[in-house]
Amino acid sequence: MKPRKHRRARLDLPRIAERFRKKARKLTGPRRAILVALRERGGPVTPREIFRALEGRCDLATVYRSMHLLETMGMVKRYDFGDGQARFELLEEGDDGHHHHLVCRRCADVVEIEGCLMSDVDRQVAEANGFKAVTHRLEFFGICPECQGSDSRGENVTD
Amino acid sequence: MKPRKHRRARLDLPRIAERFRKKARKLTGPRRAILVALRERGGPVTPREIFRALEGRCDLATVYRSMHLLETMGMVKRYDFGDGQARFELLEEGDDGHHHHLVCRRCADVVEIEGCLMSDVDRQVAEANGFKAVTHRLEFFGICPECQGSDSRGENVTD
DNA sequence: GCTCCAATTGCAAACGATTTGCAATTGGCG
DNA sequence: CGCCAATTGCAAATCGTTTGCAATTGGAGC
Missing domain, CATH: 3.30.1490.190 (Ferric-uptake regulator, C-terminal dimerisarion domain)
Structure with a gap:
């Protein structure tokens, strides 16, 4: 088995809910699921991969919308590997990624x-x-x- | 007036024709026009910008096809500035860009x-x-x- | 110069990633 | 428990890029 390549950020849900509340955002089911999926992976993930991992628990459009939100909230960082799809990585609070x-x-x-x-x-x-x-x-x-x-x-x- | 930011590669048409011939490629009107447009600019250009500069002398699809060809021939280099569109820069022969x-x-x-x-x-x-x-x-x-x-x-x- | 044929082109349709309009749904504060 | 703005799913729209196809065209050979 290969060594783990990416650290898995903690998922302090109460703290996350807090950060959402401050911006009048809701910590909904789909968003929670997306955050979990992001943590599972640890490394950079494409919206489509997240969507697949969610197995119907959320629409692809919602994944995109959530990634935008999480990005503006500084909770994920976007990367571009030049293959035409965005990748997102969950960030620890305070990490600029x-x-x-x-x-x-x-x-x-x-x-x-x-x-x-x-x-x-x-x-x-x-x-x-x-x-x-x-x-x-x-x-x-x-x-x-x-x-x-x-x-x-x-x-x-x-x- | 701003100082020139990019050197303009020479456009040695006979030599270019030569390079095309070696690969059984044709130096067509559209391709010649694209090369000229690339030289005019000097710096990285998007396919759409090239297309506009050509004012109907060539189809957008042809620009894309030509960029692929020129890329494989090592005559242009592709860059990605992360805004969702490719950019191409004309290379001097021998320059790896x-x-x-x-x-x-x-x-x-x-x-x-x-x-x-x-x-x-x-x-x-x-x-x-x-x-x-x-x-x-x-x-x-x-x-x-x-x-x-x-x-x-x-x-x-x-x- | 003229012929011939593969290479090339224009046009329209196809594609894949991402975005958006809209009506239905849902957190979470009061 | 109810209300309402925030959110979601779905379908349609966008945008950059690619592709199928029939018509056109360089350029090698005569």
């Missing part, structure tokens, strides 16, 4: 890269170009250990 | 960042995780000098 991923081009398996290797590059880039509020988007792509043996073509995640 | 961009979140203006600041990070990431053939995708986002004065909300390119 700034880290990067290493994605297998064959099996789409995702490894979390610890720590942002680019701490001050944003600042350098900002200064060098007169920009403000510079952030970046960085993801790595490669072939994972399991896929290195298998012969060339598989599903391609990106590039 | 590996550089990054700084995109204004307000006006979508793009500045080229010289040199890849991540020369050996790919290798480090590969080794640390047992992956092979690791590459990365990195783009910066911020607010450009021109947009820093204008008050908050404008069109949002990403994030």
Whole structure:
């Protein structure tokens, strides 16, 4: 069995209900289910995957709407692996989710890269170009250990 | 007038025709026009922008098909700024196009960042995780000098 | 220059991810 | 327990991109 690749954020429902209440939002059945599904996975998940995991307990449109809400509430972070679908990762409260991923081009398996290797590059880039509020988007792509043996073509995640 | 932000690759038509011929491809009117449009811009362009620049001289589907072809021929490089549309940049022969961009979140203006600041990070990431053939995708986002004065909300390119 | 045929194109329909309008449903505060 | 704004499901709409197909066109060979 492979080692766990993603930590599973706690799901402090009372605290979450609290955060919803503060914004006059409801902690509904579908939303609760989505949060659970997100925690189950730990890593980045596509809306469709969440939808499938929910087995009819919630509509796909609702998943999308919920992801938007959770994103604005800072409860999930959106990632883009360049394959045309968004991915969302549950965040611990207070975590800004700034880290990067290493994605297998064959099996789409995702490894979390610890720590942002680019701490001050944003600042350098900002200064060098007169920009403000510079952030970046960085993801790595490669072939994972399991896929290195298998012969060339598989599903391609990106590039 | 703003300084030019992107170098304009030469358009050595005879040489290009040569490269097409070698692959039994035709250097057609639409393709020639697309190449010219790409050179005009210099920087990353969306298929739709190319289409508009061509003013009916070629269908949008043809633009897409051409971009695929040019990409496989190594004549353009595809970039993803996370706003749901692809961008393509004309490459000089021999250039692998590996550089990054700084995109204004307000006006979508793009500045080229010289040199890849991540020369050996790919290798480090590969080794640390047992992956092979690791590459990365990195783009910066911020607010450009021109947009820093204008008050908050404008069109949002990403994030 | 002219022929011929594979490569290419335009057009319209198909697609897949995501968004939205709307009427029916539902949390949660009073 | 009731009310009402927030939310949901469903279907239709959007948007970027791809594809099927019949008509068109480069360019290699004559």
